[in-house]
Amino acid sequence: MPTALVLGAGIMGLSAAWGLSRAGFSVTVLDRALPPNPRGASADNHRLIRHAYGAEAGYMRMVSDAFAAWEALFDETGERLLVPTGVLALSAAGGGWLAESRAALLAEGFAVEDLPPAAVAARFPFLRAEGLSEAFAMREGGVLLARRILAALARRLAVRGVSFRRAEAREADPERGRLTLADGGTAEADLLVLAAGPWAPRLLPGILPVRPTRQIVVELEPPPEHRPAWAQAPMLLEIDPGAGFYAVPPVAGTPLKIGDHRFAPDGDPDGPPAASPAEADAILALAAPRIAGLQRYRVLAARACHYDVAPEERFILRPLGARGVVMSGFSGHGFKFGPLLGLGVAVAATRPDRADAVTAWAAGLAPPPPGLLPRR
Numbered sequence: 001m002p003t004a005l006v007l008g009a010g011i012m013g014l015s016a017a018w019g020l021s022r023a024g025f026s027v028t029v030l031d032r033a034l035p036p037n038p039r040g041a042s043a044d045n046h047r048l049i050r051h052a053y054g055a056e057a058g059y060m061r062m063v064s065d066a067f068a069a070w071e072a073l074f075d076e077t078g079e080r081l082l083v084p085t086g087v088l089a090l091s092a093a094g095g096g097w098l099a100e101s102r103a104a105l106l107a108e109g110f111a112v113e114d115l116p117p118a119a120v121a122a123r124f125p126f127l128r129a130e131g132l133s134e135a136f137a138m139r140e141g142g143v144l145l146a147r148r149i150l151a152a153l154a155r156r157l158a159v160r161g162v163s164f165r166r167a168e169a170r171e172a173d174p175e176r177g178r179l180t181l182a183d184g185g186t187a188e189a190d191l192l193v194l195a196a197g198p199w200a201p202r203l204l205p206g207i208l209p210v211r212p213t214r215q216i217v218v219e220l221e222p223p224p225e226h227r228p229a230w231a232q233a234p235m236l237l238e239i240d241p242g243a244g245f246y247a248v249p250p251v252a253g254t255p256l257k258i259g260d261h262r263f264a265p266d267g268d269p270d271g272p273p274a275a276s277p278a279e280a281d282a283i284l285a286l287a288a289p290r291i292a293g294l295q296r297y298r299v300l301a302a303r304a305c306h307y308d309v310a311p312e313e314r315f316i317l318r319p320l321g322a323r324g325v326v327m328s329g330f331s332g333h334g335f336k337f338g339p340l341l342g343l344g345v346a347v348a349a350t351r352p353d354r355a356d357a358v359t360a361w362a363a364g365l366a367p368p369p370p371g372l373l374p375r376r
């Protein structure tokens with residue numbers, strides 16, 4: 001049986017372990033903190049899955065396959081940890097990302113409902129329509145319960161026979177499929193998968209065009225009169241070049257969360273986990289023009305999480321050396337694709353002749369490689 005060593009127990013490493021275990025590998029997952037690592041990019045209450053992708057039609061199409069991969073995973077874990085909410089896309093400036101998304105979605109045959117500003121305010125009483133120029137709603141899309149998914153996936157991998165090892169890796173040698181560990185030991189396998197999240201540039205210095213950015217999220221409790229409407233709310237995406245925000249509605253016992261869609265300055269994934277008051281205020285200021293009476297919402301928490309940003313936000317999934325595969329550059333939009341990319345790693349590992357096709361597909365630039373999705 002071929003062996004695989006996966007560095008990283010975030011959604012990417014665990015998904016790679018899932019794909020490789022299904023493909024017949026004997027897998028070990030190694031992480032400095034076993035899942036969920038509270039400092040990792042995957043460890044949060046929620047992550048969004050939606051088709052709206054601006055002009056990036058490749059990633060928009062990948063989302064349909066991503067849904068299928070989640071269903072395959074949920075079939076195995078026995079828990080469906082995705083809450084459908086639908087999407088409300090908003091724009092103050094008009095045109096731009098919203099118009100590109102609408103055009104791409106319509107061309108692909110999705111139903112998109114354009115909403116005039118007055119209809120937005122009437123349907124969603126917790127929103128202010130002043131300054132709103134365009135909006136559309138769509139039914140598909142929802143919230144992945146990220147922290148619970150990591151725990152369920154880790155449990156499922158253990159049942160599959162995947163082993164977990166807690167250790168800090170100091171160096172990676174993808175040529176030999178080997179990690180040098182902080183305790184002086186080594187670990188190695190036929191295949192080494194490197195899924196180190198925002199720590200990847202530190203582990204592979206000078207190899208990846210990836211930088212960690214410090215993104216702030218704020219969790220809120222709406223005032224009592226708006227709680228029933230928020231409980232039924234879609235995800236909000238207000239994406240304009242110089243402003244805007246996203247909001248994750250409070251589903252399945254999780255709090256409402258808001259964040260900035262733009263890339264923050266470079267950060268240190270081992271830096272302070274709590275947001276400073278100024279960092280939290282900057283996020284609240286982005287949402288204040290749109291969320292009515294935001295000053296009456298109670299701030300529950302504000303913290304930092306790090307993206308691993310790659311050029312043009314294109315994922316990096318490619319062979320490295322004779323025995324390595326690297327998964328990186330998820331640029332703040334990778335979680336939704338975790339299980340699908342895990343299946344992609346398995347295709348690249350078992351069919352080297354398809355590895356280039358996997359790389360181009362993961363970058364959003366090509367159709368999926370043959371043999372990607374399991375038959376249901």
Ligand SMILES: Cc1cc2nc3c(=O)[nH]c(=O)nc-3n(C[C@H](O)[C@H](O)[C@H](O)COP(=O)(O)OP(=O)(O)OC[C@H]3O[C@@H](n4cnc5c(N)ncnc54)[C@H](O)[C@@H]3O)c2cc1C
Binds near residue numbers: 305
């Ligand atoms: C605020 C925020 C909001 C986001 N929203 C969305 C969203 O709505 N939808 C979406 O699809 N995506 C979203 N993303 C992106 C998504 O969460 C990430 O792309 C994804 O979680 C990355 O997973 P990962 O496994 O690569 O990294 P991580 O989860 O960070 O896992 C990396 C793991 O590697 C381990 N590790 C690293 N180096 C070493 C070492 N040297 N030795 C041992 N262990 C090591 C770490 O301990 C960690 O557990 C968001 C990200 C953030 C930060």
